[in-house]
Amino acid sequence: AQSVAQPEDQVNVAxxxxxxxxxxxxxxxxxxxxxxxxxxxxxxxxxLKYITGDNLVKGSYGFEAEFNKSQTSFHLKKPSALVSDxxxxxxxxxxxxxxxxxxxxxxxxxxxxxxxxx
Amino acid sequence: xxxxxxxxxxxxKEKRETATLKCYxxxxxxxxYWYQQGPGQDPQFxxxxxxxxxSDKGSIPDRFSAQQFSDYHSELNMSSLELGDxxxxxxxxxxxxxxxxxxxxxxxxxxxVL
Numbered sequence: 332a333q334s335v336a337q338p339e340d341q342v343n344v345a346x347x348x349x350x351x352x353x354x355x356x357x358x359x360x361x362x363x364x365x366x367x368x369x370x371x372x373x374x375x376x377x378x379l380k381y382i383t384g385d386n387l388v389k390g391s392y393g394f395e396a397e398f399n400k401s402q403t404s405f406h407l408k409k410p411s412a413l414v415s416d417x418x419x420x421x422x423x424x425x426x427x428x429x430x431x432x433x434x435x436x437x438x439x440x441x442x443x444x445x446x447x448x449x
Numbered sequence: 450x451x452x453x454x455x456x457x458x459x460x461x462k463e464k465r466e467t468a469t470l471k472c473y474x475x476x477x478x479x480x481x482y483w484y485q486q487g488p489g490q491d492p493q494f495x496x497x498x499x500x501x502x503x504s505d506k507g508s509i510p511d512r513f514s515a516q517q518f519s520d521y522h523s524e525l526n527m528s529s530l531e532l533g534d535x536x537x538x539x540x541x542x543x544x545x546x547x548x549x550x551x552x553x554x555x556x557x558x559x560x561x562v563l
Contacts (some may be wrong), residue, residue, distance in 0.1 A: 342546070349467025364528060365551070365552075373556065374554045374555055374556040374557050375539065375554040376493070376539075376540060376554070377553060377554075379549055379554075380551055409454060420554070421491060421492070434480045434482070434497045434499040434503070434504035434505055434543075434545050435482075435497070435505045436482055436484070436495075436496075436497055436505050436507050437482075437492075437494060438494070439491040439492050439493075441490075441491050442491055
């Protein structure tokens with residue numbers, strides 16, 4: 332079984348400050364990790380993903396995430412937060428390789444509300 | 450760029466009725482996924498189809514069924530609706546043929562069961 336933990340229900344950051352949204356995962360086989368953002372009454376928008384290669388992944392809107400295999404973490408970061416970054420952020424995982432197929436579903440964390448204060 | 454299209458966007462049904470949700474994947478994508486997101490909850494994977502064959506199965510109730518057609522669109526059929534089926538239903542699509550790829554989500558169908 333695979334699982335994702337997002338330990339913070341809400342993260343508050345002042346505009347212009349760096350932000351971090353935490354995510355840890357558990358999966359059999361190789362992890363395939365994602366971050367998605369959801370605005371109110373909207374669908375999920377893809378931000379970035381990690382499959383293999385460099386541990387630091389850069390994505391949309393200035394976001395990046397660092398894969399740490401030993402800590403089984405994939406924290407989302409941004410050097411300078413904008414008010415428009417306020418939204419609900421989901422970390423997701425699936426395995427691939429010996430236990431996962433190409434069309435497997437994602438397992439999501441509970442989500443973290445990011446609030447950027449002007 | 451073209452995105453995933455879902456219809457209808459909103460649906461209101463009575464208990465014990467049936468509902469059909471439709472999903473049109475991004476052009477040239479070969480895989481479709483269905484997710485259910487309850488109020489204040491994270492999305493839960495229901496089922497996926499690759500090249501018109503069921504690929505992976507999650508927490509889809511027996512009252513629900515789905516299929517992918519020759520044009521790659523997919524339909525989620527829901528019968529004997531219950532109050533607890535009220536949720537946002539997302540469809541996602543990806544191109545798997547070349548290896549595991551990003552799932553792109555549609556805007557969702559909001560189902561309300563009264």
